[in-house]
């Protein structure tokens with residue numbers, strides 16, 4: 001296949017050229033390439049050609065109490081591809097009493113043969129005993145090089161400081177990278193209990209029990225613990241201006257800290273908790289949505305490199321039948337919002353409106369995630385030998401996001417009515433054009449587990 005006359009965008013490159021694809025890989029890139037006999041040619045004049053998006057923070061088919069997030073691998077990865085994301089990294093979890101391997105085996109089973117794009121995992125570590133180090137070694141030998149710890153939810157999948165410290169030391173030993181959900185669990189649980197005592201059904205209790213400093217304190221502590229161990233650390237879903245400041249200072253001192261934020265923290269704000277009735281439950285996620293001043297700090301942090309990655313934390317629960325599980329008790333509302341299909345278009349639209357270049361969007365949505373998590377240069381870049389996971393994009397007239405046009409398996413979108421002005425009419429997975437405007441020809445066998453290095 002030959003893609004002619006596109007403007008190719010990599011994180012540090014913008015040039016008009018043609019790209020030849022063969023056997024799922026990029027075979028040639030040149031200013032001008034002539035079509036070979038019977039070669040399929042796409043004239044991409046007027047389009048930009050980008051590496052496909054890489055979403056390194058998703059929770060597909062994730063158990064949450066008695067519920068399971070509503071997108072499975074079939075629906076979730078189909079939605080990802082429609083939205084220009086061609087690789088996802090999901091969080092694999094194990095249950096109490098199980099080994100890490102049991103959880104990984106379960107995630108392998110639910111994804112294998114069901115994914116429309118490539119995928120890999122970070123392995124959640126929910127505790128520490130004398131067998132954990134060996135278990136982590138075993139997981140790493142299977143191509144899973146990043147792990148996850150939660151400083152919240154300590155009665156469930158979270159860890160205390162002692163356990164966290166052991167995990168960080170283990171990362172240092174094996175050369176793994178720990179991703180950390182940073183909220184002070186015990187403190188937010190006290191705040192939750194007090195608010196619940198007064199009015200259990202009030203949704204505003206959710207953001208009020210998780211104030212900015214609950215995040216900032218945990219980010220600061222985790223970064224300090226990583227400094228003591230002298231190991232890199234990756235802070236997931238940064239949402240506050242205070243946390244941004246802590247990360248900026250650590251980076252300035254030379255500490256290897258990676259930081260991620262998500263479109264919801266850049267674009268939505270706490271006004272969402274003032275909706276009538278139970279509507280605000282659609283925006284119950286953790287950390288919660290913040291103030292406009294936090295958004296501003298996050299955009300600045302993205303521009304100056306304090307934040308490295310934009311991923312989605314896609315974790316969809318239906319408004320009807322799942323979110324309403326917590327109608328009488330706000331602590332029972334399943335946490336999480338969908339966005340796997342929206343990220344690329346939102347970042348193109350609002351990133352550019354905030355003065356961010358296309359190259360930088362490629363960097364935070366594709367190249368940096370690939371580099372940080374060991375998928376580069378197979379993924380995250382358009383160069384000879386890379387996987388031909390690509391998107392052709394075009395700026396169009398502004399239109400509104402509507403749930404009815406999306407493919408995620410969930411009954412709402414938190415971005416309903418927001419403007420978008422970029423289209424992704426072509427998506428290529430391993431060199432196969434799987435989205436051609438409204439036509440879908442995705443193939444499940446194209447999505448394969450990726451070992452990270």
Ligand code: URP
Pocket residue numbers: 059181284285286287313315335336337
């Ligand atoms: O509310 C959220 N973010 N749910 C997904 C799990 C997590 O904490 O990332």
Ligand code: ZN
Pocket residue numbers: 181236237286287
């Ligand atoms: Zn989290």
Ligand code: ZN
Pocket residue numbers: 057058059313315
């Ligand atoms: Zn998450």
